[in-house]
Amino acid sequence: MTRLLLMALLAVSSSASAIVIRHDLDDSKYRVPTSEFPALVDMPGEGHGVLIAPQWVVTAAHAVTWQTEIEEVLINGVPRDVERLVVHPGYRKPPQELINQALATGDATLIRVLLASSDDIALLKLSQPVTDVSPAALYKGDDELSQIAKIIGKGATGTGATGYGNHDSHRTELRRAFNKITSAHDRWFCYVFDNAPSALPLEGMTGNGDSGGAALIQVNGQWLLAGLPSWTVAQGDVRTLRQGLYGQTSCNVRISHYMGWIESNMSSQAQAGG
Structure with a gap:
Protein backbone atom coordinates (compact mmCIF):
# COMPACT_ATOMS: atom_id res chain seq x y z
CA MET A 1 0.00 0.00 0.00
CA THR A 2 1.41 3.38 -0.94
CA ARG A 3 1.71 6.24 1.54
CA LEU A 4 -0.77 8.28 -0.53
CA LEU A 5 -3.42 5.58 -0.19
CA LEU A 6 -2.79 5.34 3.55
CA MET A 7 -3.10 9.11 4.03
CA ALA A 8 -6.28 9.16 1.94
CA LEU A 9 -7.78 6.49 4.20
CA LEU A 10 -6.79 8.24 7.42
CA ALA A 11 -8.09 11.58 6.14
CA VAL A 12 -11.66 10.65 7.05
CA SER A 13 -10.70 9.54 10.53
CA SER A 14 -7.37 11.20 11.33
CA SER A 15 -6.71 13.66 8.55
CA ALA A 16 -3.13 14.21 7.47
CA SER A 17 -5.41 16.59 8.21
CA ALA A 18 -4.79 24.49 2.66
CA ILE A 19 -8.08 25.30 3.85
CA VAL A 20 -11.44 24.27 2.35
CA ILE A 21 -13.59 27.32 1.68
CA ARG A 22 -17.20 28.37 1.05
CA HIS A 23 -18.39 27.74 -2.51
CA ASP A 24 -19.97 31.19 -2.78
CA LEU A 25 -16.83 33.21 -1.99
CA ASP A 26 -13.78 33.92 -4.10
CA ASP A 27 -10.61 32.09 -3.08
CA SER A 28 -8.74 35.40 -2.92
CA LYS A 29 -10.66 36.29 0.26
CA TYR A 30 -9.00 33.33 2.02
CA ARG A 31 -5.44 33.79 0.73
CA VAL A 32 -3.01 35.38 3.19
CA PRO A 33 0.73 36.20 3.17
CA THR A 34 3.23 34.37 5.38
CA SER A 35 3.23 37.40 7.68
CA GLU A 36 -0.29 36.42 8.79
CA PHE A 37 1.29 33.73 11.01
CA PRO A 38 5.06 33.35 10.58
CA ALA A 39 5.24 30.82 13.44
CA LEU A 40 3.61 28.21 11.15
CA VAL A 41 6.09 25.42 10.40
CA ASP A 42 6.20 23.41 7.18
CA MET A 43 7.04 19.74 7.64
CA PRO A 44 8.85 17.91 4.81
CA GLY A 45 6.39 17.08 2.03
CA GLU A 46 3.18 17.97 3.87
CA GLY A 47 1.81 18.78 7.30
CA HIS A 48 2.58 21.59 9.70
CA GLY A 49 3.74 22.44 13.18
CA VAL A 50 3.82 25.67 15.20
CA LEU A 51 6.84 27.35 16.79
CA ILE A 52 5.97 27.77 20.50
CA ALA A 53 9.42 28.57 21.91
CA PRO A 54 12.68 29.62 20.23
CA GLN A 55 13.83 26.00 20.05
CA TRP A 56 10.52 24.10 20.14
CA VAL A 57 7.79 23.16 17.65
CA VAL A 58 4.51 21.44 18.53
CA THR A 59 2.69 19.31 15.96
CA ALA A 60 0.28 16.42 15.56
CA ALA A 61 2.05 13.09 16.10
CA HIS A 62 0.55 11.52 12.98
CA ALA A 63 1.87 14.40 10.87
CA VAL A 64 5.46 13.33 11.59
CA THR A 65 5.44 9.63 12.53
CA TRP A 66 4.68 8.48 8.96
CA GLN A 67 8.16 9.71 8.03
CA THR A 68 11.23 7.66 8.92
CA GLU A 69 13.02 10.73 10.26
CA ILE A 70 12.51 14.48 10.51
CA GLU A 71 15.87 16.15 9.96
CA GLU A 72 14.74 19.60 8.85
CA VAL A 73 11.67 21.84 8.85
CA LEU A 74 10.92 25.19 7.23
CA ILE A 75 10.04 28.26 9.31
CA HIS A 88 3.52 11.60 23.34
CA PRO A 89 3.60 8.08 24.86
CA GLY A 90 -0.18 7.90 24.50
CA TYR A 91 -0.10 8.21 20.72
CA ARG A 92 -1.59 5.13 19.05
CA LYS A 93 -0.81 4.44 15.42
CA PRO A 94 -3.48 2.40 13.59
CA PRO A 95 -2.26 -1.20 13.16
CA GLN A 96 -1.91 -2.51 9.62
CA GLU A 97 -4.69 -5.04 10.24
CA LEU A 98 -7.24 -2.26 10.83
CA ILE A 99 -6.00 -0.33 7.81
CA ASN A 100 -6.34 -3.41 5.61
CA ALA A 108 -13.04 3.06 9.03
CA THR A 109 -15.14 3.11 12.21
CA LEU A 110 -12.64 1.18 14.32
CA ILE A 111 -9.76 3.37 13.16
CA ARG A 112 -11.76 6.41 14.20
CA VAL A 113 -12.47 4.88 17.62
CA LEU A 114 -8.80 4.07 18.13
CA LEU A 115 -7.59 7.50 17.15
CA ALA A 116 -10.19 9.33 19.22
CA SER A 117 -8.54 7.76 22.28
CA SER A 118 -5.02 8.59 21.08
CA ASP A 119 -2.78 11.45 22.21
CA ASP A 120 -2.00 12.87 18.77
CA ILE A 121 0.71 15.34 19.76
CA ALA A 122 4.48 15.60 19.41
CA LEU A 123 7.30 18.08 20.00
CA LEU A 124 10.30 18.85 17.83
CA LYS A 125 13.40 20.32 19.41
CA LEU A 126 15.40 22.43 16.96
CA SER A 127 19.17 22.34 16.88
CA GLN A 128 19.38 26.12 17.19
CA PRO A 129 16.98 28.73 18.60
CA VAL A 130 14.91 30.68 16.07
CA THR A 131 15.66 34.38 16.39
CA ASP A 132 13.81 35.85 13.39
CA VAL A 133 10.28 34.63 14.25
CA SER A 134 8.29 35.19 17.45
CA PRO A 135 6.89 31.95 18.90
CA ALA A 136 3.12 31.60 19.16
CA ALA A 137 1.64 32.05 22.62
CA LEU A 138 -0.45 29.14 23.93
CA TYR A 139 -4.11 29.20 24.91
CA LYS A 140 -4.32 27.72 28.42
CA GLY A 141 -8.02 28.18 29.16
CA ASP A 142 -10.65 25.45 29.10
CA ASP A 143 -13.51 27.51 27.66
CA GLU A 144 -12.98 26.86 23.93
CA LEU A 145 -16.63 25.89 23.42
CA SER A 146 -18.55 28.41 21.26
CA GLN A 147 -15.47 30.52 20.57
CA ILE A 148 -14.39 31.43 17.05
CA ALA A 149 -11.24 29.67 15.85
CA LYS A 150 -8.99 30.96 13.10
CA ILE A 151 -7.46 28.11 11.11
CA ILE A 152 -4.38 28.49 8.92
CA GLY A 153 -2.68 26.06 6.54
CA LYS A 154 -1.30 25.18 3.12
CA GLY A 155 -2.92 21.77 2.65
CA ALA A 156 -5.50 20.54 0.16
CA THR A 157 -8.22 22.98 -0.82
CA GLY A 158 -11.66 22.96 -2.41
CA THR A 159 -15.14 24.17 -1.58
CA GLY A 160 -17.82 22.86 0.74
CA ALA A 161 -20.04 22.12 -2.25
CA THR A 162 -17.58 19.87 -4.11
CA GLY A 163 -14.92 18.94 -1.57
CA TYR A 164 -11.60 17.66 -2.86
CA GLY A 165 -10.18 14.35 -4.04
CA ASN A 166 -7.74 11.98 -2.36
CA HIS A 167 -5.13 12.64 -5.03
CA ASP A 168 -5.33 16.45 -4.89
CA SER A 169 -2.17 18.23 -3.78
CA HIS A 170 -1.53 18.30 -0.03
CA ARG A 171 0.66 21.41 -0.25
CA THR A 172 -0.89 24.50 -1.85
CA GLU A 173 -1.01 28.21 -0.91
CA LEU A 174 -1.43 29.69 2.57
CA ARG A 175 -5.06 30.32 3.48
CA ARG A 176 -6.98 31.16 6.62
CA ALA A 177 -10.61 30.69 7.55
CA PHE A 178 -12.82 30.79 10.64
CA ASN A 179 -15.22 28.43 12.36
CA LYS A 180 -17.21 28.23 15.58
CA ILE A 181 -16.17 25.53 18.03
CA THR A 182 -19.14 23.23 18.69
CA SER A 183 -17.61 20.77 21.18
CA ALA A 184 -14.63 20.74 23.54
CA HIS A 185 -13.70 18.00 26.00
CA ASP A 186 -10.63 16.10 27.16
CA ARG A 187 -8.18 15.74 24.22
CA TRP A 188 -10.23 17.46 21.50
CA PHE A 189 -12.26 20.40 20.33
CA CYS A 190 -14.25 20.21 17.10
CA TYR A 191 -16.25 22.36 14.70
CA VAL A 192 -18.68 21.72 11.82
CA PHE A 193 -18.27 23.09 8.30
CA ASP A 194 -21.57 24.94 7.77
CA ASN A 195 -23.14 26.20 4.56
CA ALA A 196 -24.83 29.60 4.22
CA PRO A 197 -26.86 31.07 5.83
CA SER A 198 -25.47 29.41 8.99
CA ALA A 199 -21.85 29.89 7.94
CA LEU A 200 -19.48 32.57 9.18
CA PRO A 201 -18.43 35.24 6.64
CA LEU A 202 -15.15 33.38 6.00
CA GLU A 203 -16.24 29.89 7.11
CA GLY A 204 -13.86 27.04 6.32
CA MET A 205 -12.25 23.84 7.53
CA THR A 206 -8.88 22.13 7.27
CA GLY A 207 -7.87 19.78 4.47
CA ASN A 208 -5.30 17.03 3.93
CA GLY A 209 -1.86 18.44 4.68
CA ASP A 210 -3.06 20.88 7.36
CA SER A 211 -2.46 18.47 10.24
CA GLY A 212 -0.35 19.81 13.07
CA GLY A 213 -0.97 23.41 12.01
CA ALA A 214 -2.75 26.21 13.78
CA ALA A 215 -6.22 26.64 15.23
CA LEU A 216 -6.14 29.98 17.06
CA ILE A 217 -8.43 31.71 19.57
CA GLN A 218 -8.31 35.47 20.09
CA VAL A 219 -7.78 36.87 23.60
CA ASN A 220 -7.43 40.62 24.15
CA GLY A 221 -6.55 41.17 20.52
CA GLN A 222 -3.90 38.41 20.39
CA TRP A 223 -4.39 35.12 18.54
CA LEU A 224 -3.25 32.22 20.75
CA LEU A 225 -2.59 28.64 19.67
CA ALA A 226 -5.51 26.58 20.99
CA GLY A 227 -5.51 23.49 18.76
CA LEU A 228 -3.74 21.39 16.16
CA PRO A 229 -5.79 20.04 13.22
CA SER A 230 -5.93 16.26 13.58
CA TRP A 231 -8.88 14.25 12.23
CA THR A 232 -12.17 14.60 10.38
CA VAL A 233 -15.56 12.99 11.02
CA ALA A 234 -17.24 12.06 7.73
CA GLN A 235 -19.70 9.32 6.89
CA GLY A 236 -19.41 6.98 3.92
CA ASP A 237 -17.08 4.55 2.17
CA VAL A 238 -13.56 5.78 2.95
CA ARG A 239 -12.30 4.56 -0.41
CA THR A 240 -14.53 6.88 -2.42
CA LEU A 241 -15.66 9.58 0.02
CA ARG A 242 -15.20 13.20 -1.00
CA GLN A 243 -13.57 15.17 1.79
CA GLY A 244 -14.12 18.82 2.73
CA LEU A 245 -17.89 18.81 2.21
CA TYR A 246 -20.41 20.86 4.16
CA GLY A 247 -21.58 19.03 7.26
CA GLN A 248 -18.26 17.34 7.97
CA THR A 249 -16.60 17.89 11.34
CA SER A 250 -12.96 18.77 11.99
CA CYS A 251 -11.38 17.81 15.32
CA ASN A 252 -8.28 19.43 16.79
CA VAL A 253 -5.77 18.41 19.45
CA ARG A 254 -6.66 20.57 22.45
CA ILE A 255 -3.53 22.43 23.58
CA SER A 256 -4.97 23.25 27.02
CA HIS A 257 -5.26 19.52 27.77
CA TYR A 258 -1.55 18.99 27.10
CA MET A 259 -0.01 22.05 28.78
CA GLY A 260 1.57 19.96 31.54
CA TRP A 261 3.12 17.51 29.06
CA ILE A 262 4.39 20.31 26.81
CA GLU A 263 5.95 22.33 29.61
CA SER A 264 7.50 19.36 31.42
CA ASN A 265 9.15 18.04 28.26
CA MET A 266 10.59 21.40 27.27
CA SER A 267 11.85 21.92 30.81
CA SER A 268 13.39 18.45 31.21
CA GLN A 269 15.12 18.64 27.83
CA ALA A 270 16.53 22.05 28.69
CA GLN A 271 17.84 20.79 32.05
CA ALA A 272 19.42 17.82 30.32
CA GLY A 273 21.37 20.27 28.19
CA GLY A 274 20.62 18.33 25.03
Whole structure:
Protein backbone atom coordinates (compact mmCIF):
# COMPACT_ATOMS: atom_id res chain seq x y z
CA MET A 1 0.00 0.00 0.00
CA THR A 2 1.41 3.38 -0.94
CA ARG A 3 1.71 6.24 1.54
CA LEU A 4 -0.77 8.28 -0.53
CA LEU A 5 -3.42 5.58 -0.19
CA LEU A 6 -2.79 5.34 3.55
CA MET A 7 -3.10 9.11 4.03
CA ALA A 8 -6.28 9.16 1.94
CA LEU A 9 -7.78 6.49 4.20
CA LEU A 10 -6.79 8.24 7.42
CA ALA A 11 -8.09 11.58 6.14
CA VAL A 12 -11.66 10.65 7.05
CA SER A 13 -10.70 9.54 10.53
CA SER A 14 -7.37 11.20 11.33
CA SER A 15 -6.71 13.66 8.55
CA ALA A 16 -3.13 14.21 7.47
CA SER A 17 -5.41 16.59 8.21
CA ALA A 18 -4.79 24.49 2.66
CA ILE A 19 -8.08 25.30 3.85
CA VAL A 20 -11.44 24.27 2.35
CA ILE A 21 -13.59 27.32 1.68
CA ARG A 22 -17.20 28.37 1.05
CA HIS A 23 -18.39 27.74 -2.51
CA ASP A 24 -19.97 31.19 -2.78
CA LEU A 25 -16.83 33.21 -1.99
CA ASP A 26 -13.78 33.92 -4.10
CA ASP A 27 -10.61 32.09 -3.08
CA SER A 28 -8.74 35.40 -2.92
CA LYS A 29 -10.66 36.29 0.26
CA TYR A 30 -9.00 33.33 2.02
CA ARG A 31 -5.44 33.79 0.73
CA VAL A 32 -3.01 35.38 3.19
CA PRO A 33 0.73 36.20 3.17
CA THR A 34 3.23 34.37 5.38
CA SER A 35 3.23 37.40 7.68
CA GLU A 36 -0.29 36.42 8.79
CA PHE A 37 1.29 33.73 11.01
CA PRO A 38 5.06 33.35 10.58
CA ALA A 39 5.24 30.82 13.44
CA LEU A 40 3.61 28.21 11.15
CA VAL A 41 6.09 25.42 10.40
CA ASP A 42 6.20 23.41 7.18
CA MET A 43 7.04 19.74 7.64
CA PRO A 44 8.85 17.91 4.81
CA GLY A 45 6.39 17.08 2.03
CA GLU A 46 3.18 17.97 3.87
CA GLY A 47 1.81 18.78 7.30
CA HIS A 48 2.58 21.59 9.70
CA GLY A 49 3.74 22.44 13.18
CA VAL A 50 3.82 25.67 15.20
CA LEU A 51 6.84 27.35 16.79
CA ILE A 52 5.97 27.77 20.50
CA ALA A 53 9.42 28.57 21.91
CA PRO A 54 12.68 29.62 20.23
CA GLN A 55 13.83 26.00 20.05
CA TRP A 56 10.52 24.10 20.14
CA VAL A 57 7.79 23.16 17.65
CA VAL A 58 4.51 21.44 18.53
CA THR A 59 2.69 19.31 15.96
CA ALA A 60 0.28 16.42 15.56
CA ALA A 61 2.05 13.09 16.10
CA HIS A 62 0.55 11.52 12.98
CA ALA A 63 1.87 14.40 10.87
CA VAL A 64 5.46 13.33 11.59
CA THR A 65 5.44 9.63 12.53
CA TRP A 66 4.68 8.48 8.96
CA GLN A 67 8.16 9.71 8.03
CA THR A 68 11.23 7.66 8.92
CA GLU A 69 13.02 10.73 10.26
CA ILE A 70 12.51 14.48 10.51
CA GLU A 71 15.87 16.15 9.96
CA GLU A 72 14.74 19.60 8.85
CA VAL A 73 11.67 21.84 8.85
CA LEU A 74 10.92 25.19 7.23
CA ILE A 75 10.04 28.26 9.31
CA ASN A 76 9.41 31.62 7.64
CA GLY A 77 10.98 30.21 4.48
CA VAL A 78 14.23 29.24 6.23
CA PRO A 79 15.37 25.61 6.76
CA ARG A 80 15.90 24.70 10.44
CA ASP A 81 17.70 21.56 11.62
CA VAL A 82 15.84 19.25 14.02
CA GLU A 83 17.71 17.86 17.02
CA ARG A 84 15.10 15.41 18.29
CA LEU A 85 11.48 14.31 18.09
CA VAL A 86 9.41 13.70 21.23
CA VAL A 87 6.15 11.80 20.60
CA HIS A 88 3.52 11.60 23.34
CA PRO A 89 3.60 8.08 24.86
CA GLY A 90 -0.18 7.90 24.50
CA TYR A 91 -0.10 8.21 20.72
CA ARG A 92 -1.59 5.13 19.05
CA LYS A 93 -0.81 4.44 15.42
CA PRO A 94 -3.48 2.40 13.59
CA PRO A 95 -2.26 -1.20 13.16
CA GLN A 96 -1.91 -2.51 9.62
CA GLU A 97 -4.69 -5.04 10.24
CA LEU A 98 -7.24 -2.26 10.83
CA ILE A 99 -6.00 -0.33 7.81
CA ASN A 100 -6.34 -3.41 5.61
CA GLN A 101 -9.87 -4.01 6.88
CA ALA A 102 -10.90 -0.44 6.12
CA LEU A 103 -9.42 -0.60 2.64
CA ALA A 104 -11.22 -3.87 1.98
CA THR A 105 -14.62 -2.84 3.35
CA GLY A 106 -14.66 0.96 3.17
CA ASP A 107 -15.53 1.11 6.89
CA ALA A 108 -13.04 3.06 9.03
CA THR A 109 -15.14 3.11 12.21
CA LEU A 110 -12.64 1.18 14.32
CA ILE A 111 -9.76 3.37 13.16
CA ARG A 112 -11.76 6.41 14.20
CA VAL A 113 -12.47 4.88 17.62
CA LEU A 114 -8.80 4.07 18.13
CA LEU A 115 -7.59 7.50 17.15
CA ALA A 116 -10.19 9.33 19.22
CA SER A 117 -8.54 7.76 22.28
CA SER A 118 -5.02 8.59 21.08
CA ASP A 119 -2.78 11.45 22.21
CA ASP A 120 -2.00 12.87 18.77
CA ILE A 121 0.71 15.34 19.76
CA ALA A 122 4.48 15.60 19.41
CA LEU A 123 7.30 18.08 20.00
CA LEU A 124 10.30 18.85 17.83
CA LYS A 125 13.40 20.32 19.41
CA LEU A 126 15.40 22.43 16.96
CA SER A 127 19.17 22.34 16.88
CA GLN A 128 19.38 26.12 17.19
CA PRO A 129 16.98 28.73 18.60
CA VAL A 130 14.91 30.68 16.07
CA THR A 131 15.66 34.38 16.39
CA ASP A 132 13.81 35.85 13.39
CA VAL A 133 10.28 34.63 14.25
CA SER A 134 8.29 35.19 17.45
CA PRO A 135 6.89 31.95 18.90
CA ALA A 136 3.12 31.60 19.16
CA ALA A 137 1.64 32.05 22.62
CA LEU A 138 -0.45 29.14 23.93
CA TYR A 139 -4.11 29.20 24.91
CA LYS A 140 -4.32 27.72 28.42
CA GLY A 141 -8.02 28.18 29.16
CA ASP A 142 -10.65 25.45 29.10
CA ASP A 143 -13.51 27.51 27.66
CA GLU A 144 -12.98 26.86 23.93
CA LEU A 145 -16.63 25.89 23.42
CA SER A 146 -18.55 28.41 21.26
CA GLN A 147 -15.47 30.52 20.57
CA ILE A 148 -14.39 31.43 17.05
CA ALA A 149 -11.24 29.67 15.85
CA LYS A 150 -8.99 30.96 13.10
CA ILE A 151 -7.46 28.11 11.11
CA ILE A 152 -4.38 28.49 8.92
CA GLY A 153 -2.68 26.06 6.54
CA LYS A 154 -1.30 25.18 3.12
CA GLY A 155 -2.92 21.77 2.65
CA ALA A 156 -5.50 20.54 0.16
CA THR A 157 -8.22 22.98 -0.82
CA GLY A 158 -11.66 22.96 -2.41
CA THR A 159 -15.14 24.17 -1.58
CA GLY A 160 -17.82 22.86 0.74
CA ALA A 161 -20.04 22.12 -2.25
CA THR A 162 -17.58 19.87 -4.11
CA GLY A 163 -14.92 18.94 -1.57
CA TYR A 164 -11.60 17.66 -2.86
CA GLY A 165 -10.18 14.35 -4.04
CA ASN A 166 -7.74 11.98 -2.36
CA HIS A 167 -5.13 12.64 -5.03
CA ASP A 168 -5.33 16.45 -4.89
CA SER A 169 -2.17 18.23 -3.78
CA HIS A 170 -1.53 18.30 -0.03
CA ARG A 171 0.66 21.41 -0.25
CA THR A 172 -0.89 24.50 -1.85
CA GLU A 173 -1.01 28.21 -0.91
CA LEU A 174 -1.43 29.69 2.57
CA ARG A 175 -5.06 30.32 3.48
CA ARG A 176 -6.98 31.16 6.62
CA ALA A 177 -10.61 30.69 7.55
CA PHE A 178 -12.82 30.79 10.64
CA ASN A 179 -15.22 28.43 12.36
CA LYS A 180 -17.21 28.23 15.58
CA ILE A 181 -16.17 25.53 18.03
CA THR A 182 -19.14 23.23 18.69
CA SER A 183 -17.61 20.77 21.18
CA ALA A 184 -14.63 20.74 23.54
CA HIS A 185 -13.70 18.00 26.00
CA ASP A 186 -10.63 16.10 27.16
CA ARG A 187 -8.18 15.74 24.22
CA TRP A 188 -10.23 17.46 21.50
CA PHE A 189 -12.26 20.40 20.33
CA CYS A 190 -14.25 20.21 17.10
CA TYR A 191 -16.25 22.36 14.70
CA VAL A 192 -18.68 21.72 11.82
CA PHE A 193 -18.27 23.09 8.30
CA ASP A 194 -21.57 24.94 7.77
CA ASN A 195 -23.14 26.20 4.56
CA ALA A 196 -24.83 29.60 4.22
CA PRO A 197 -26.86 31.07 5.83
CA SER A 198 -25.47 29.41 8.99
CA ALA A 199 -21.85 29.89 7.94
CA LEU A 200 -19.48 32.57 9.18
CA PRO A 201 -18.43 35.24 6.64
CA LEU A 202 -15.15 33.38 6.00
CA GLU A 203 -16.24 29.89 7.11
CA GLY A 204 -13.86 27.04 6.32
CA MET A 205 -12.25 23.84 7.53
CA THR A 206 -8.88 22.13 7.27
CA GLY A 207 -7.87 19.78 4.47
CA ASN A 208 -5.30 17.03 3.93
CA GLY A 209 -1.86 18.44 4.68
CA ASP A 210 -3.06 20.88 7.36
CA SER A 211 -2.46 18.47 10.24
CA GLY A 212 -0.35 19.81 13.07
CA GLY A 213 -0.97 23.41 12.01
CA ALA A 214 -2.75 26.21 13.78
CA ALA A 215 -6.22 26.64 15.23
CA LEU A 216 -6.14 29.98 17.06
CA ILE A 217 -8.43 31.71 19.57
CA GLN A 218 -8.31 35.47 20.09
CA VAL A 219 -7.78 36.87 23.60
CA ASN A 220 -7.43 40.62 24.15
CA GLY A 221 -6.55 41.17 20.52
CA GLN A 222 -3.90 38.41 20.39
CA TRP A 223 -4.39 35.12 18.54
CA LEU A 224 -3.25 32.22 20.75
CA LEU A 225 -2.59 28.64 19.67
CA ALA A 226 -5.51 26.58 20.99
CA GLY A 227 -5.51 23.49 18.76
CA LEU A 228 -3.74 21.39 16.16
CA PRO A 229 -5.79 20.04 13.22
CA SER A 230 -5.93 16.26 13.58
CA TRP A 231 -8.88 14.25 12.23
CA THR A 232 -12.17 14.60 10.38
CA VAL A 233 -15.56 12.99 11.02
CA ALA A 234 -17.24 12.06 7.73
CA GLN A 235 -19.70 9.32 6.89
CA GLY A 236 -19.41 6.98 3.92
CA ASP A 237 -17.08 4.55 2.17
CA VAL A 238 -13.56 5.78 2.95
CA ARG A 239 -12.30 4.56 -0.41
CA THR A 240 -14.53 6.88 -2.42
CA LEU A 241 -15.66 9.58 0.02
CA ARG A 242 -15.20 13.20 -1.00
CA GLN A 243 -13.57 15.17 1.79
CA GLY A 244 -14.12 18.82 2.73
CA LEU A 245 -17.89 18.81 2.21
CA TYR A 246 -20.41 20.86 4.16
CA GLY A 247 -21.58 19.03 7.26
CA GLN A 248 -18.26 17.34 7.97
CA THR A 249 -16.60 17.89 11.34
CA SER A 250 -12.96 18.77 11.99
CA CYS A 251 -11.38 17.81 15.32
CA ASN A 252 -8.28 19.43 16.79
CA VAL A 253 -5.77 18.41 19.45
CA ARG A 254 -6.66 20.57 22.45
CA ILE A 255 -3.53 22.43 23.58
CA SER A 256 -4.97 23.25 27.02
CA HIS A 257 -5.26 19.52 27.77
CA TYR A 258 -1.55 18.99 27.10
CA MET A 259 -0.01 22.05 28.78
CA GLY A 260 1.57 19.96 31.54
CA TRP A 261 3.12 17.51 29.06
CA ILE A 262 4.39 20.31 26.81
CA GLU A 263 5.95 22.33 29.61
CA SER A 264 7.50 19.36 31.42
CA ASN A 265 9.15 18.04 28.26
CA MET A 266 10.59 21.40 27.27
CA SER A 267 11.85 21.92 30.81
CA SER A 268 13.39 18.45 31.21
CA GLN A 269 15.12 18.64 27.83
CA ALA A 270 16.53 22.05 28.69
CA GLN A 271 17.84 20.79 32.05
CA ALA A 272 19.42 17.82 30.32
CA GLY A 273 21.37 20.27 28.19
CA GLY A 274 20.62 18.33 25.03
